[in-house]
Amino acid sequence: MDFRIESTRGELVESVHRVSVAVVDSTGRMLARAGDPTLVTFWRSAAKPFQAMPLVADGAADHFGFGPRELALACASHSSEPVHADLADQMLKRLGLSEQNLACGPHPPLSSSLTDHPSRVPGGLTPRWSNCSGKHAGMLALALHHQWPIAGYERESHPVQGRCLEAIAEWSGQPRSTIRLAVDGCTTVCHGLPLSAMALAYARLGSSEDGSARRIRDAMMTHPLLVAGTGRLCTDLMAAYPGTILAKVGADGIYSGSLPGTGLGLTLKVEDGDMRSARPALLAVLRQLVERGVLTLPGGDWPAAVAHHAELPTINTRGAVTGVLRSAGGLHF
8 A cells, every 4th residue: 555644534534645755775775665756846944954064064154153053953944932033043143144134034933832922022023033044044154154145145046055056966966957946935945856865865964974964963963952843743753862863844745864873864755745744654654664673763662752743633623633644554665
């Protein structure tokens, strides 16, 4: 059976979300797959660690005193908690800039528990509260370090975006000319490439001895709260399995991850873009890797902080559970 996420209502499967998956090693060898592992789609925010790579490799992070916390935020799709917005503000101050220089716009917090933030922020949400504010601050740092103009740093024609594309091509093994380009939700460039190439980049990120990769990897795994936020799967997985799993969400049903101890990387795409389905899909992929003996996780069952992402309840307007979102089918090994 195809790997999928089923949405039930009562005893009936009401909707089905098909999932494509690629699990590869650092040479690109496919270990597990589902659907179309060569599907070309946009990587969205799961590309952020590689968009942040030039920040370290080119010396901009060191020049502006960005340590692991700042690097984690540069890779983040954060929940707009005060710790995230405050750190983004500190990064901008080190650059001698303000949030007026951020090309990203504000948006509602990604965490449903934080949707009252606008009422607690004088003047409402502003660009530093964007889930991509750390990435944008990092791009501004790269521009300043190279003495490139900061105006238009988000545009495809700007050298910042050219440098990010170069890094993505290098780590994914895809020629620059084959990578599709479009405008992301936060106004920067987003990158379209096969799921298998995305998985390869994460396999390399998890196993590389390259200094820039190590710093990015260690920053994300040491500061999981900054990469996502309270109650988010990226944060909960990395906190529960330190050094074992690196996870990064992307919009429209994308999830990527590194498994450093195995040398593997993975990427999945919920083909209809349903974001809620991406969480149980990722945990189902990891669970099947454990069952096949490819991945070893301590403790057996998921800890409570992770388990609640594996099967998501559907709630009606009175708070009653009417069904669940659950995985079905399996990977091909």
